[in-house]
Amino acid sequence: MEQDGKENSSNVIDFSEIVKKAYDKGLNENELTLEKLMEDLKADLKSLVMS
Secondary structure, X not given: OHHHHHHHHHHHHHHHHHHHXXXXXXXXXXXOOXXXXXXXXXXXXXXXXXX
């Protein structure tokens, strides 16, 4: 039971990092399109689900 709490907490931290990374990328990259940003975000979220 304690293991699930630690994994869940880790996933929340990982999710927050993914969202922060996407936000920062959107602010800093001038040539970034919405499609590319969404593609990168989907890939990062899929890797979170896989782990």
